[in-house]
Amino acid sequence: IAGAVADEFKFGAYLVGGCVRDILRGEENLDIDIVIEGDAIAFAKKLGEEIGAKVTTHERFGTAQVIKKDFKLDIATARTEYYESPAALPKVEMSSIKKDLYRRDFTINTLAVKLNKKDFGLLIDFFGGQRDLKDKVIRVLHNLSFIEDPTRAFRAIRFSERFGFKLTRHTENLIRSAIRMNIFEKLSGTRLYDELMLTFDETNPVKALKRLGDYELLKVIHPKISFSPELESLLQSVHDTITWFELLFLNEKYDKGMLYIMALLYKLNKEEREVALNRLSVTSRLKNKILNGLNAAKNILRGLKPDNPIEIYHMLEGHDIEFILFSMALTNDSEKKKAISHFLVKLRGIRPELKGDDLKALGISPGPEYSRIFKKILDEKLINRLHTKDEEIEFVKKL
Numbered sequence: 001i002a003g004a005v006a007d008e009f010k011f012g013a014y015l016v017g018g019c020v021r022d023i024l025r026g027e028e029n030l031d032i033d034i035v036i037e038g039d040a041i042a043f044a045k046k047l048g049e050e051i052g053a054k055v056t057t058h059e060r061f062g063t064a065q066v067i068k069k070d071f072k073l074d075i076a077t078a079r080t081e082y083y084e085s086p087a088a089l090p091k092v093e094m095s096s097i098k099k100d101l102y103r104r105d106f107t108i109n110t111l112a113v114k115l116n117k118k119d120f121g122l123l124i125d126f127f128g129g130q131r132d133l134k135d136k137v138i139r140v141l142h143n144l145s146f147i148e149d150p151t152r153a154f155r156a157i158r159f160s161e162r163f164g165f166k167l168t169r170h171t172e173n174l175i176r177s178a179i180r181m182n183i184f185e186k187l188s189g190t191r192l193y194d195e196l197m198l199t200f201d202e203t204n205p206v207k208a209l210k211r212l213g214d215y216e217l218l219k220v221i222h223p224k225i226s227f228s229p230e231l232e233s234l235l236q237s238v239h240d241t242i243t244w245f246e247l248l249f250l251n252e253k254y255d256k257g258m259l260y261i262m263a264l265l266y267k268l269n270k271e272e273r274e275v276a277l278n279r280l281s282v283t284s285r286l287k288n289k290i291l292n293g294l295n296a297a298k299n300i301l302r303g304l305k306p307d308n309p310i311e312i313y314h315m316l317e318g319h320d321i322e323f324i325l326f327s328m329a330l331t332n333d334s335e336k337k338k339a340i341s342h343f344l345v346k347l348r349g350i351r352p353e354l355k356g357d358d359l360k361a362l363g364i365s366p367g368p369e370y371s372r373i374f375k376k377i378l379d380e381k382l383i384n385r386l387h388t389k390d391e392e393i394e395f396v397k398k399l
């Protein structure tokens, strides 16, 4: 259908990017990117009409999204601007799609599939993407790639870890020389932060972070961060804690990235942590959350009595979930780990069944007394001495 719509407009239409790469690797990728040689927005609107899908457009960027149920198409106008690098520019005029693909990061991401009726399904490979997929390598398209966009160094390592591909020697050298040239100083905090978040989302983030450490790319966050065995084990522990938590609490929203950032900053002193968080341009709210969390984690762990549910509850209750998970990851004491998991799985969900109205019905007039009674009921429930509402009523009568 996309091909037919493009034909009507006489636009070239191509499937591009990660989706083509992953199809050729025999993997599924549901993020579908289409590049249009022409007006992507007009194309998207027409396509949306044809298939009864919702269309959102970003006029400024010449991009649109076509969304139908859980199916999503990203549509972009072929970008024709490219960075001047005379030695690398071919003499012949490039067609739009070729220019668009030349702006991309690695050869394996430059493959495209034609969608127009004529040549439908034709695989377009200007830069040796198929060869590199077969050879399992990550290769930049030209020497200025990392200078144009330093986030590509992080992307290279992410893809390399995800697919088990190697960076070509040349690509590796270009990252090293970009580091020597201090190119990463120019990378904005927001983009650096976003790249790190994507790294944390990988199946094996600890290995990817180790590789970033090997290339000294963690020093972009703060010069004092190095990938020591200690940091590795803390990151691994964060990863294990997160895996456990997500398995049990599928729908609970939390900020996974915050936990990894806390681990990366753990060994730094207070000033260094602040410098690092400023480098990442996090909001002052998140910055304070992380700084306070890092300060408090050790103290809480020191005071935690693993065999006393009432104390566990009152120590952890009210803290951010990220902080609680980080404390769980930080401690090597298996009893304390168990206590925190007990809090998350059971204790934090315990509430008195009685409500204010029930207390009123028992003849107690509303006032500060209520919260004291509720706390007493709660504590009894935490140590499993009260179960049913009737038992709670009996308990209150005896107070």
Ligand code: ATP
Binding pocket: 016, 017, 018, 019, 029, 031, 033, 103, 104, 105, 106, 109, 110, 149, 151, 152, 155
């Ligand atoms: P995945 O989403 O599975 O991580 P992807 O290849 O789809 O992989 P995206 O970040 O969604 O990754 O990017 C889509 C496409 O845009 C890439 O395939 C690549 O061609 C291009 N691209 C993304 N970021 C850059 C960049 N920093 N420099 C050049 N090209 C990029």
